[in-house]
Amino acid sequence: MPTYANDSTMKRYYQTLDDSGLFQRMQHDDPQAFEEIYTRYFLKLSNTAFKRLQDREMTEEIVQELFVNLWLKRHRLPELKNPESYLQTLLRNAVIDWFRAQARQDGFAAEMLAQPDRQIINATEQHILYTDLQQAYESTVGQLPEKCRQVYALHQKGQSVAEIADQLQIAPKTVESHLLKAQQTLRYLLKEYSAVAVALLVSF
Template identity: 85%
Template sequence: MPISIKNVMMKRHYQHEEDIGLFQRMQQDDPLAFEEIYNRYFLKLSNTAFKRLQDREMTEEIVQELFVNLWLKRHRLPELKHPESYLQTLLRNSVIDWFRAQARQDGFAAELLAQPDRQTVNATEQHILYADLQRAYESTIGQLPEKCRQVYALHQQGRSVTDIADQLQIAPKTVESHLLKAHQTLRHVLKDYSAVAVALFNLVF
C-alpha cells in the first residue's frame, strides 16, 4: 500500500481516537498523532489566548510555540488523564509568562527614564538618544485613557491587581484589561526603541 494512502487512512483513524491515545502515540514519535492534536486544539487554544491578549499576532506566536515545545518535550510529558486540561494549563502559563515579560520590559523603561542622575549621559549624541526615548515613552503614557494611566501608574509602583481594584473601586478584571491595553501600547514603542534602551542602560548603569 503506498505510503500516502496509508497516511490518509491513519489520519482518518486518528480523527476518531481519544486524546489520551493520541498523546501516547505522540510520545512514541508518531507525527500523525501530533498533527491530529494540533488540528484538534490549535483553534480552541487560540480563541482562549486571544480573549486575554487581544493581539492576534502574539496569540499565534504563543500557541505555535506551545505546540513546538509539546513536540520537543514529548518524551518528558507526565502521565496525562486529561490532555485538554494539560494543554489549557500550558497555555495559561504561557500567557502569564508573557504578561510578566511585558511588565518587566515596561518597568525597565520606566525605571530608566526615572533616573535622577544624568551626569553620565553628557555627550550630545547620548542626550539625543535619551531625550528621544523619554519623549516617546511619555507621549505614549500621556495618550492612554485616564483610568488606564491611573492603573498603569499604580502598577508601576508595585501595587497588586487587587490593591488597584480596591483603591479605584473597579473590578480586578477591569484592572487587568487596563494593564493589557497599556502593555500592548507600550510594547510597540519599546520594540522601536529597544536599541536605544540598551544603549542607555549601559550608559546609566
Template identity: 85%
Template sequence: MQRDDQNEEDIGLFQRMKQDDARAFEAIYNRYFLKLSNTAFKRLQDRETTEEIVQELFVNLWLKRHRLPDLKIPESYLQTLLRHAVIDWFRAQARQNGFAAEMLAQPDRQTVNATEQHILYADLQQAYESTVGRLPEKCRQVYALHQQGRSVADIAHELQIAPKTVESHLLKAQHTLRELLKDYSAVAVALMISF
C-alpha cells in the same frame, strides 16, 4: 502544504471548533501559538507579557467559539485579534505609565518602587478576593473550580449544568473582574484572573 490548502484546512478547523471540537481548537492553537507569539514579541519585546496576551487570545477564542463569524481567511482573523489585544495592552500601559512617570520624578525611587509594588500587589490581591466574593454564588463556584484547573466539561458535570452555562459564568466572571479591577495594571490583572 500550499497556502490555499492550509487556509482550507484552517476553515475546516474553525468550523469544527465552533461545534465544540476540542481537538480542532488544539490544532489551531498548535499551528498559530508560536506564529502569533513571534508577531506580538516584535511589538512588546517582553516574553512574559507576550505569552499572557497570546494565551488570553486563545482562551477568548474558545470561550466565544459559538459566536465566531464564518471566516474566509482564519489566519487574518487571528492576526486582527492579536493586533487589537496588543493595542489594548499599550493603551493600558500608557494610562499606567502616566502615573509611573510622575512617581519616578521623585528621589530614591528604586527603594520606594519596590515597596509601592508590594503595596499595589497587596491592594490588588485584596480587591480581587473581594470582587470574587461579590460574584453570584453559581458564578463564583464555576470560577473557583476553573481556577483550580478544572475543564468546562468537568465543571458542568460536577455542578449538573450545561457546558454553555459554565462558559457563560466564566465570561461573566472575567468581565466583572476586569471591570471592577480596571484601575490596576492590565498585566497584573491579567495575571491575577487568567483563565
C-alpha cells in the same frame, strides 16, 4: 497498529483516538498523533489566547511556540489525565509570561535600575499596589453570584469546562456563560488597576 491502505484511512484512524491515546503515541515519537493533536486544538487555543491578547500575530506566535515545545518535550511530559486541561494550562502560562514581558518592556524594571536611590521606595510602592490589587480581586470574586463564583473557582484550579459541567451537573454552555460573566465583572470592577496586573490575576 494495523497496516493502512492509504493516508485517508490512516487519518481517520487517528481521528478516532481519544486525547490520551494521541498523547501516548506522540510520546513514542508518532508525528501523525502530534499532527492530530495540533489539528484538534490549534484553533481552540488560538481563540482562547486572542480573547486575552487581542493581537492575532502574537496569538499565532504564542500558540505555534506552544506546540513546538510540546513536541520537543514530548519525552518529558507528566502523566496526563486530562490532556486538554494540560494544554490550556500551558497556554495560560505562556500568556502570563507574555504580559510579564510586556510589563518589563514598558520600562518598569529599567526605571528602577536607572534610579538606584529609589529602588527600595519603588519596591515598597509596588508591593503596596499589588497587595491592594490582590485584596480588591479577592473581594470582587466574593461578590460574584454563588454559582458563578463556584464555576470561576473551579476553573482557576485548572478544571476544564467539561469537568466543571460534570461536577456541578450543569450544561457546558452554562459553564462558559458563568466564566464569561465572571471575567467581565472582574475586569470592570478592577478597571482602575493596571491592565497588565489584572490580566495576571483574571484567568480565561
